[in-house]
Amino acid sequence: MQYPLMPKNIITAMQFVHAFFNMSIALLFCYQAWLGILIRRARRSSGQTMPLSTVKRHRKTGPVLIVLGLLGFFSGLTIVWLDTGKLLEFIPHLFIGLVIAVLLLATLIISRNIHGQTVSIRNMHFLIGIIILCLYFVEVIIGAAVLF
Numbered sequence: 001m002q003y004p005l006m007p008k009n010i011i012t013a014m015q016f017v018h019a020f021f022n023m024s025i026a027l028l029f030c031y032q033a034w035l036g037i038l039i040r041r042a043r044r045s046s047g048q049t050m051p052l053s054t055v056k057r058h059r060k061t062g063p064v065l066i067v068l069g070l071l072g073f074f075s076g077l078t079i080v081w082l083d084t085g086k087l088l089e090f091i092p093h094l095f096i097g098l099v100i101a102v103l104l105l106a107t108l109i110i111s112r113n114i115h116g117q118t119v120s121i122r123n124m125h126f127l128i129g130i131i132i133l134c135l136y137f138v139e140v141i142i143g144a145a146v147l148f
Contacts, residue, residue, distance in 0.1 A: 003085040011083045018079055019147055022072040026136040028065055032058065033133055040126065062111060066104045073101045090146050096139045103132050 004011055035058040042048045076097060080089050088094065110125050 001085065003083065005082045005085075011079065014075075014079050014082075015147060018072065018075050019143055021075070022143065023140055025065065025068050025072055026133075026140055028061075029069070029133060029136060032061055032065055033129055035061070036126065036129060040122075043122075063108060066108050069104045070101055073097045090142075093139065093142045093146055096135055096142065100132060100135050100139060103128050103135070107132065 035054050038051060038054050039058060042050050042054075076093075077087060080094075081087055083089075107125060107128050110121060110128065114121050114125060
């Protein structure tokens with residue numbers, strides 16, 4: 001096969017769509033984190049009632065964002081393969097994206113085990129969420145360097 005498999009202008013457009021999509025997902029994860037922090041504050045304070053609508057939104061939005069985050073990862077892999085035929089073209093970007101994908105799946109599995117007053121599982125969910133946000137920030141910066 002001769003690479004790129006598609007015209008270069010289409011691949012360039014796909015790269016910008018990938019960047020915009022993943023930046024949007026990163027911002028949505030910031031919103032998701034904000035919801036989680038509101039829930040965490042209410043749970044930790046003694047006199048405050050639990051914001052049930054916020055809990056519902058957090059629980060409903062989380063799995064959707066995980067699927068979208070994984071979609072962003074696999075779309076990036078596809079674009080690089082269509083462009084170069086090599087998946088290891090941008091190793092730091094790929095590695096951080098892979099770590100984010102694994103952590104997203106870990107967060108989903110962990111969140112399914114949160115019941116009642118399981119503080120240690122909630123803390124693990126919180127910590128992994130913070131790590132995901134930090135990695136998304138680094139990923140966006142590295143991705144911008146790759147793009148330009």
